[in-house]
Amino acid sequence: MQSALINGKKLCCSMLLKNCFRPLSAASGKLTNVEINDKTGVAVLTMNRLPVNGLNLDLLRDLLQSIQEIEKNKCRGLILTSASNTIFSAGLDITEMYKPDQERLKQFWNALQDVWLALYGSAVPTAAAINGHSPAGGCLLASSCEYRVMLPKYTIGLNETQLGIVAPKWFMSTFRNVLPRRIAEQALVQGKMFTSDEALKVGLVDELVASKEEALIKCEKFFASFSKTDPIARYLTKKQLRYNDMKELQDEKVQDVENFVSFVNQPTVQKSLGFYLESLKKKAK
Numbered sequence: 001m002q003s004a005l006i007n008g009k010k011l012c013c014s015m016l017l018k019n020c021f022r023p024l025s026a027a028s029g030k031l032t033n034v035e036i037n038d039k040t041g042v043a044v045l046t047m048n049r050l051p052v053n054g055l056n057l058d059l060l061r062d063l064l065q066s067i068q069e070i071e072k073n074k075c076r077g078l079i080l081t082s083a084s085n086t087i088f089s090a091g092l093d094i095t096e097m098y099k100p101d102q103e104r105l106k107q108f109w110n111a112l113q114d115v116w117l118a119l120y121g122s123a124v125p126t127a128a129a130i131n132g133h134s135p136a137g138g139c140l141l142a143s144s145c146e147y148r149v150m151l152p153k154y155t156i157g158l159n160e161t162q163l164g165i166v167a168p169k170w171f172m173s174t175f176r177n178v179l180p181r182r183i184a185e186q187a188l189v190q191g192k193m194f195t196s197d198e199a200l201k202v203g204l205v206d207e208l209v210a211s212k213e214e215a216l217i218k219c220e221k222f223f224a225s226f227s228k229t230d231p232i233a234r235y236l237t238k239k240q241l242r243y244n245d246m247k248e249l250q251d252e253k254v255q256d257v258e259n260f261v262s263f264v265n266q267p268t269v270q271k272s273l274g275f276y277l278e279s280l281k282k283k284a285k
């Protein structure tokens with residue numbers, strides 16, 4: 001039986017998950033749910049915008065609120081996962097970008113920036129239990145965490161070029177923080193979606209497991225590996241390593257929104273997004 005060291009105590013892993021969760025009500029919005037494991041202090045943040053967890057403005061706002069509450073509660077770890085059995089997140093909700101309301105489009109991108117800054121820079125250790133497909137924005141969220149566990153037979157990657165769009169610099173930095181530069185470059189230009197096995201091989205994910213429960217246990221074990229590490233020293237080290245990536249966006253936040261708005265509004269980009277949305281809908285019929 002697997003076990004983990006939590007607060008200096010050896011605990012059987014099934015004990016870590018059973019009967020010890022309480023909801024963090026302030027952090028649970030309509031589209032996210034946060035539960036804290038009272039035994040370990042780890043928070044499970046579940047995206048719950050079914051069917052595909054498309055990241056629209058509302059989900060992004062709920063995600064930000066949840067991450068901030070988890071930080072405020074000084075949780076020992078944050079596990080990001082999905083309420084769906086097959087999709088971690090389909091990435092950005094394309095309907096936010098196709099024929100958009102201009103003011104909402106700005107708020108949408110601003111919300112994505114804020115979620116990324118909060119998650120990538122989180123003082124609380126972060127892990128993703130990737131229990132389904134994770135394209136584009138879904139991959140961004142997972143790659144912003146410090147550790148990733150994925151279930152088999154799904155796909156993950158930054159597929160923007162396949163949609164005729166260009167991933168912003170901070171998407172690319174996040175990828176480069178996880179992958180060797182050459183692999184990141186090849187994958188980004190191709191818009192490659194990795195299978196779970198391929199993702200493990202290149203290091204885009206750290207482990208493959210058979211079930212969501214196992215994924216949560218692996219994430220708990222990852223956090224337990226810090227039991228002898230000073231939390232402040234841990235955070236300051238992470239912060240320094242990620243500083244340049246975050247500073248680059250913080251310094252250019254307004255310009256980045258303008259770039260996004262102008263890029264998305266280009267007729268050729270609108271056309272690509274329209275075709276893509278149509279192809280997704282046809283597939284669903």
Ligand SMILES: CC/C=C\C/C=C\C/C=C\CC/C=C/CC(=O)SCCNC(=O)CCNC(=O)[C@H](O)C(C)(C)COP(=O)(O)OP(=O)(O)OC[C@H]1O[C@@H](n2cnc3c(N)ncnc32)[C@H](O)[C@@H]1OP(=O)(O)O
Nearest residue numbers: 054090091092093094133135136137166259260280281284
């Ligand atoms: C020079 C440049 C300078 C500066 C650049 C500045 C800015 C950069 C600009 C832009 C960058 C924008 C970045 C975007 C990143 C993204 O995240 S884009 C989104 C990418 N996502 C995808 O490609 C995923 C698409 N979806 C799928 O592949 C499948 O749906 C998925 C595998 C997730 C699930 O498959 P399945 O279970 O079979 O479900 P369905 O395909 O049947 O889907 C169910 C319904 O959900 C709708 N849907 C799916 N994904 C999305 C989505 N991302 N957005 C909106 N809607 C989506 C799908 O149409 C179905 O809807 P229906 O039931 O038919 O109504």
